[in-house]
Amino acid sequence: MDAKELLRRYDAGERDFRAIILQHTDLSRVKLDSVNLSGACFYSVNLHAANLKNVNLSSTEWSDCNLLALQFWLCNLKDAIIEHCDLESARFFDCDLRGIRISLSNVSRAAFTRVNFQDAKLGGSGEDPCEFWDVIRPDGVLIPGFTFHIYHSS
Template sequence: MDGEELLRCYDAGERDFRAIILQHTDLSNVKLDSVNLSGACFYNVNLHGANLKNVNLSSTEWWDCNLLAVQFWLCNLKDAIMEHCVLESARFFDSDLRRVYTRFCNATCTNFIRVNLQGADLGGYGEEPCEFWDVIRPDGVFISGFTYHIT
């Protein structure tokens, strides 16, 4: 599926986009409210300023938090709104999350690897902590290596 097809389906009322693969796509400033993107893979996707409220970005298998987790590789999520999302087991690799807004999100087992979180408003909750590797914290300080806490 490409970005244009995703938007056509969304405009037609479809909300279930489980396990889609999107790559090299510009979805900046789009509104994808209340969609199911569990198990999706995004590679080099521009989601700058996207409205992703109430989106399910969790693993597709409730019993294994490492199976089919949503993955973002080399993505731009700068200024994206991800309020009330299910981010459980999501993986963010080498992505720009500056000023992303994640208030009221289930962030159980979410991984942030080599991401920029400068200015981000992280307000998630979860049963298991988020994991961070080589990240730029919301205050702009680089944290080398692994940690569970960035504040």
Template sequence: MDVSELLARYEAGEREFHNCDLIEANLIGANLSGANFSKANLSGAHFSKANLIGVNFSKADLSKAILMGANLMGANLCEADIMEANFSKANLCEANLGGADLIEADLFEANLTGANLIGAKLIGADLTGANFREANLMGADLFEANLSGANLSGANLSGANLTLANLSGANLMGVDLSRVTLMGASIDGANLNNLESIHCE
């Protein structure tokens, strides 16, 4: 299936594109809200500024895909392969990224308010200025992630790994860091409210 066929079928009312193969597809600005792309191969696809509200990308391959400024509010990316994908300034509010592989992904200034990131792999990810307010990052691996200037207020970081992470200037108000691994992490200028529970060395 090529892009023109996909868009024609979507326009005709079809929403099931499970297991489809659209490697490096150009879907810039496309409206695909509510579509099911579970287990699809979308590696390198270009979804910048696309309307992907409520889309099901569970277990899909989105490695190196470009989703800059895309609207993924409420989308399901559970256990998806999102390695090195670009989500800068994307809207991932209330999205499900549980168990997703986001190693070295770019989420610069992305909106992840209320998102589920339980057990997600964010090793080396660029999360500069991202909004994680009230997000669930329980057990997430943020080893060497860049969270400078990120808003983590009210987020659940229980059991998260922040070893060597950059948290400079981050907002951590209301976050319980007692069960968080912070060895070697940078917290210069971070906004904290529970210093007694922090162990960075």
């Protein structure tokens, strides 16, 4: 599916896009509300300044009770707004998350690998911790290696 097809179906009232694959497409400044994108895979998708509210971005059940995790590979989510979303078990690899605003969203067990959070506003919640690998914190500090917490208490 490409951006044009997704937006055409969204404008026609469709809201269930579970496990879709989007690659090399531009969804910058798109506004999607109350969409199910669970288990989707985004590869090299431009979501710069996208506005995603009430979107299910979590993993989805696949065959034999396996989970198909939502994945973002090499995506630009700079200045995107993610609000009231379910990001449980989502995976972000080599993504630009500078200036992203995540608020009132479930980020339990989400994993962030080689992402840049510089100037991000992170206000997600969840019972299980996120995983961080080689990330740049919102204050610009590189945190090499693995951690569950990008800010450590002294």
